[in-house]
Amino acid sequence: MLFHQLLFLFVANTIISVSAQSTQALHDLISRRLLPGHAAQFSFSFSKDYKSPTELRNDSYVISTSTSNTIAISGNSLTALTSGLHRYLTDIAHVDIYWFIGSRLHLAPSYLPRPKSPVLGSSIVPWRYHFNTVTFSYTAAFWTWDDWEFELDWLALRGVNLPLAWVGAEKILVQVFQEIGLTDSDIASFLSGPAFQAWNRFGNIQGSWGPGNTTLPMSWIDSQFELQKKILARMVELGMTPVLPAFTGYVPRAILTVLPNATVVNGSQWGGFSPQYSNDTFLEPSDEAFTRLQKSFISKQIAAYGNITRFYTLDQYNENDPHSGDLDYLRNVMYNTWQSLKAADPAAVWLMQGWLFYEKSYFWTDARIKAYLSGVEVDEDMLILDLFSEYQPQWQRTNSYFGKPWIWCQVHDFGGNMGLYGQVMNVTINPIEALHNSSSLVGFGLTPEGQEGNEIMYDLLLDQAWDGSPIDTAAYFRKWVRTRYVGNNSIPENLYSAWDTLRTSVYNNTNLTNAMPKSLIELSPNITGLFGPTSLQRTALHYDPEEVVVAWNFLHDASAVDPRLWDNPSYQYDLVDVTRQVLTNAFIPAYLQFIRCWNSSTGSAEQVNATGAELIYMIDDLDRVLSTNEAFSLSRWLDAARAWANATATAPASPQPLTPSASGTSTSNATSQLADFYEYDARNQITLWGPNGEISDYASKAWGGLMTSYYKPRWCIFVNYLVQHRGPDYNGTELAGLLRKFELGWQTEKDIPRNRNREGESLDKIIEDLVTRLPVVFGKTG
Numbered sequence: 001m002l003f004h005q006l007l008f009l010f011v012a013n014t015i016i017s018v019s020a021q022s023t024q025a026l027h028d029l030i031s032r033r034l035l036p037g038h039a040a041q042f043s044f045s046f047s048k049d050y051k052s053p054t055e056l057r058n059d060s061y062v063i064s065t066s067t068s069n070t071i072a073i074s075g076n077s078l079t080a081l082t083s084g085l086h087r088y089l090t091d092i093a094h095v096d097i098y099w100f101i102g103s104r105l106h107l108a109p110s111y112l113p114r115p116k117s118p119v120l121g122s123s124i125v126p127w128r129y130h131f132n133t134v135t136f137s138y139t140a141a142f143w144t145w146d147d148w149e150f151e152l153d154w155l156a157l158r159g160v161n162l163p164l165a166w167v168g169a170e171k172i173l174v175q176v177f178q179e180i181g182l183t184d185s186d187i188a189s190f191l192s193g194p195a196f197q198a199w200n201r202f203g204n205i206q207g208s209w210g211p212g213n214t215t216l217p218m219s220w221i222d223s224q225f226e227l228q229k230k231i232l233a234r235m236v237e238l239g240m241t242p243v244l245p246a247f248t249g250y251v252p253r254a255i256l257t258v259l260p261n262a263t264v265v266n267g268s269q270w271g272g273f274s275p276q277y278s279n280d281t282f283l284e285p286s287d288e289a290f291t292r293l294q295k296s297f298i299s300k301q302i303a304a305y306g307n308i309t310r311f312y313t314l315d316q317y318n319e320n321d322p323h324s325g326d327l328d329y330l331r332n333v334m335y336n337t338w339q340s341l342k343a344a345d346p347a348a349v350w351l352m353q354g355w356l357f358y359e360k361s362y363f364w365t366d367a368r369i370k371a372y373l374s375g376v377e378v379d380e381d382m383l384i385l386d387l388f389s390e391y392q393p394q395w396q397r398t399n400s401y402f403g404k405p406w407i408w409c410q411v412h413d414f415g416g417n418m419g420l421y422g423q424v425m426n427v428t429i430n431p432i433e434a435l436h437n438s439s440s441l442v443g444f445g446l447t448p449e450g451q452e453g454n455e456i457m458y459d460l461l462l463d464q465a466w467d468g469s470p471i472d473t474a475a476y477f478r479k480w481v482r483t484r485y486v487g488n489n490s491i492p493e494n495l496y497s498a499w500d501t502l503r504t505s506v507y508n509n510t511n512l513t514n515a516m517p518k519s520l521i522e523l524s525p526n527i528t529g530l531f532g533p534t535s536l537q538r539t540a541l542h543y544d545p546e547e548v549v550v551a552w553n554f555l556h557d558a559s560a561v562d563p564r565l566w567d568n569p570s571y572q573y574d575l576v577d578v579t580r581q582v583l584t585n586a587f588i589p590a591y592l593q594f595i596r597c598w599n600s601s602t603g604s605a606e607q608v609n610a611t612g613a614e615l616i617y618m619i620d621d622l623d624r625v626l627s628t629n630e631a632f633s634l635s636r637w638l639d640a641a642r643a644w645a646n647a648t649a650t651a652p653a654s655p656q657p658l659t660p661s662a663s664g665t666s667t668s669n670a671t672s673q674l675a676d677f678y679e680y681d682a683r684n685q686i687t688l689w690g691p692n693g694e695i696s697d698y699a700s701k702a703w704g705g706l707m708t709s710y711y712k713p714r715w716c717i718f719v720n721y722l723v724q725h726r727g728p729d730y731n732g733t734e735l736a737g738l739l740r741k742f743e744l745g746w747q748t749e750k751d752i753p754r755n756r757n758r759e760g761e762s763l764d765k766i767i768e769d770l771v772t773r774l775p776v777v778f779g780k781t782g
């Protein structure tokens with residue numbers, strides 16, 4: 001038995017003891033995901049060049065067969081060991097763990113193959129980073145511990161050692177605010193609802209909206225805090241250094257009632273939100289109270305979680321305008337913020353999302369960036385995420401952030417949309433080029449807005465962090481496919497061909513203006529303006545849609561070679577996903593035909609109606625396909641939101657809401673009221689994104705149930721209106737009003753649309769039916 005040894009390691013003439021628990025984490029991971037007999041076949045040890053989590057060195061591992069015939073993985077850190085384990089599992093045992101599909105690790109042979117010769121791996125950057133502040137709202141808002149446990153195993157195996165950790169941040173913030181005398185209602189009017197916390201943390205928005213004026217309850221904050229304790233303990237156990245929140249300066253409006261002399265400024269308006277929900281109050285870092293609150297925040301956080309990190313995430317101007325563009329002002333904001341961090345934790349490193357320099361590049365001139373960053377006088381006290389390196393890198397123009405350490409990041413997945421896309425060359429060639437050209441580059445990372453598919457693009461960059469030359473993507477995709485479809489008799493060649501076709505089409509986006517693959521179906525219908533360089537509410541393809549049809553045919557034909565694929569969860573997920581893209585793309589010409597027919601003087605009302613009906617049928621078809629798979633369902637998101645009302649109501653800490661709900665004359669009980677609030681928030685984020693459609697459809701989703709309950713009725717309203725209003729009868733204002741009325745009503749609908757696949761239709765039968773009815777769409781003619 002290998003588990004309970006205490007390891008003594010010689011490092012630079014000192015003996016450090018690594019508790020047995022540290023390699024125990026590897027065995028625990030294996031026990032969680034593989035079969036009972038698997039754990040004993042591995043042995044883990046630290047190599048002589050052991051590296052503590054605070055050292056800035058690369059990680060390395062060796063996989064070999066030990067003299068006692070175990071699969072021996074030796075590494076210089078915990079993250080090296082988890083990475084070595086992953087290398088073994090994917091490259092030798094051919095199993096992995098995937099988003100949505102779940103863990104396939106238990107499909108490894110019960111007697112695991114022993115490496116014939118040692119396999120060596122070494123990272124080329126010390127840090128592998130994961131998460132964007134907004135991922136916590138777009139994808140993880142309602143995650144349970146089970147979801148987190150899965151995600152953390154995914155991250156550990158893929159070598160991530162620097163994850164962002166925002167969950168439950170409000171717990172500490174509320175305590176800090178209470179300490180200076182702010183009332184619970186002052187605080188409650190500042191905090192945003194559970195699906196919008198990310199933008200409140202950024203200082204973009206404040207308060208919550210929805211029926212009943214419900215505010216974020218303390219029970220939510222408490223149970224998120226409990227969840228965070230588990231997350232952090234597991235992160236540390238798996239060798240990760242969490243990046244924790246800090247005090248940013250954004251405060252409740254009532255701040256002046258308790259700090260009458262405080263220097264505060266009114267922040268800018270964000271995302272079209274009214275000043276009621278935006279224009280957050282910012283306590284200037286030059287004010288002595290700022291440092292006081294920072295020290296309070298960080299000391300409370302250390303008391304709650306332990307001294308587990310020196311990294312603090314802190315963004316003050318993410319999509320917010322600074323109060324002044326004056327160079328001294330900008331420098332002082334940064335200097336004082338930095339000083340506050342150092343006063344609170346002398347070891348503090350300030351991590352900042354570099355998005356602002358791209359998003360507001362008109363404001364952030366080179367001179368202003370230089371002045372601002374110069375406020376942190378010790379370069380190593382900062383770590384900057386070059387957030388959008390795959391398309392809009394800022395490190396060159398900022399001369400590697402004027403020497404500050406930085407991380408090359410792929411942002412990807414705006415709004416958590418689900419279109420297939422990526423740029424394989426740019427996440428392999430460009431980070432290596434950056435490494436050769438910037439001495440302050442210390443990591444590669446993923447900063448997705450949401451985590452909603454295209455997983456291969458994420459794997460690719462994390463694996464690039466262990467390869468000094470750009471990965472050969474053709475070979476990489478092949479290897480990836482072999483592992484992904486484990487569990488069949490064979491891996492039909494068609495599967496490789498399908499993915500290679502995707503590699504050279506959807507994953508070879510060469511048009512910079514089309515970096516957001518919005519689905520036309522998910523946009524609010526309009527007779528014009530839906531196409532163009534993709535932005536918040538427009539659609540465009542950056543590839544030939546025929547290529548996706550080709551990929552679809554390869555994928556589909558593979559099941560004829562090996563029918564067991566129909567029972568393979570990876571195949572089910574991928575076929576639904578690619579079918580989704582085929583139908584989504586086919587919607588574009590169908591829409592154009594409808595508008596042409598409506599515009600033409602020769603198109604009869606019947607023809608207009610018939611071409612419009614095609615659109616509706618297509619949405620129904622898409623919903624049918626999506627409804628075969630839980631991963632693509634609206635109910636999964638809404639049920640998860642509602643379930644937190646129960647979890648929070650029974651949380652041990654404080655079950656009381658910060659402020660009683662306005663509609664507190666309880667006709668329904670508190671749990672169901674809270675569940676309604678959480679469900680409203682969940683619905684609102686993916687549709688109107690704001691009380692009045694401020695960022696409507698930005699976070700749209702291709703989910704079963706959402707297609708039929710939201711997108712289809714919108715297109716029906718549109719088609720019906722157009723059938724009845726042609727030429728001068730068309731009134732866009734009137735139509736927009738009808739659409740908005742429906743959209744607003746949907747926010748508080750009572751029924752959660754369940755999986756429509758009531759007749760238990762199987763995916764193969766649905767596909768067969770679709771191909772019969774829509775042969776052209778699926779490339780079956782000629």
Ligand SMILES: *[C@@H]1O[C@H](CO)[C@@H](O)[C@H](O)[C@H]1NC(C)=O
Binds near residue numbers: 211212213
């Ligand atoms: C919610 O609060 C606003 C003011 O903040 C008030 O105008 C509105 O009537 C309230 N709505 C409900 C349903 O209580």
Ligand SMILES: *[C@@H]1O[C@H](CO)[C@@H](O)[C@H](O)[C@H]1NC(C)=O
Binds near residue numbers: 260261
């Ligand atoms: C605020 O400033 C005024 C004038 O300088 C001073 O009299 C007062 O004591 C200050 N109040 C607080 C709470 O510091």
Ligand SMILES: *[C@@H]1O[C@H](CO)[C@@H](O)[C@H](O)[C@H]1NC(C)=O
Binds near residue numbers: 268275321
């Ligand atoms: C909100 O911020 C905008 C600038 O973004 C400013 O024009 C507006 O006056 C502010 N509104 C309030 C009420 O402070």
Ligand SMILES: *[C@@H]1O[C@H](CO)[C@@H](O)[C@H](O)[C@H]1NC(C)=O
Binds near residue numbers: 346347
């Ligand atoms: C946390 O521990 C590190 C040493 O590992 C130390 O340098 C640092 O000062 C500690 N931070 C605090 C706030 O105690």
Ligand SMILES: *[C@@H]1O[C@H](CO)[C@@H](O)[C@H](O)[C@H]1NC(C)=O
Binds near residue numbers: 425473503504508510
């Ligand atoms: C991507 O497209 C460009 C331009 O057509 C081409 O030069 C390149 O080889 C393609 N790369 C891949 C991986 O398909």
Ligand SMILES: *[C@@H]1O[C@H](CO)[C@@H](O)[C@H](O)[C@H]1NC(C)=O
Binds near residue numbers: 391430509510511
């Ligand atoms: C890929 O990276 C290069 C270099 O940064 C850039 O010029 C190009 O626009 C990127 N490609 C896309 C599609 O954005």
Ligand SMILES: *[C@@H]1O[C@H](CO)[C@@H](O)[C@H](O)[C@H]1NC(C)=O
Binds near residue numbers: 533534540
């Ligand atoms: C990129 O896409 C936009 C929007 O679809 C289009 O207008 C433009 O012509 C494309 N550019 C290239 C070089 O293909």
Ligand SMILES: *[C@@H]1O[C@H](CO)[C@@H](O)[C@H](O)[C@H]1NC(C)=O
Binds near residue numbers: 605606609613723
């Ligand atoms: C349009 O088509 C639908 C069904 O396809 C039909 O029920 C409806 O009567 C038609 N309306 C007109 C105005 O032709």
Ligand SMILES: *[C@@H]1O[C@H](CO)[C@@H](O)[C@H](O)[C@H]1NC(C)=O
Binds near residue numbers: 671
């Ligand atoms: C809360 O739990 C009860 C009992 O388990 C269940 O009936 C109810 O549906 C749950 N409510 C929510 C919103 O999940």
Ligand SMILES: *[C@@H]1O[C@H](CO)[C@@H](O)[C@H](O)[C@H]1NC(C)=O
Binds near residue numbers: 672
């Ligand atoms: C509260 O309401 C929920 C949902 O309507 C219901 O499932 C639950 O049983 C109710 N709880 C109590 C204690 O009445």
Ligand SMILES: *[C@@H]1O[C@H](CO)[C@@H](O)[C@H](O)[C@H]1NC(C)=O
Binds near residue numbers: 737
């Ligand atoms: C268009 O509809 C709006 C809203 O229904 C109405 O106020 C307006 O008068 C209409 N315009 C015309 C030209 O009929």
Ligand SMILES: *[C@@H]1O[C@H](CO)[C@@H](O)[C@H](O)[C@H]1NC(C)=O
Binds near residue numbers: 525526529
């Ligand atoms: C269509 O888009 C235009 C321009 O963005 C907008 O003014 C109009 O209200 C929209 N029409 C509908 C029906 O939403």
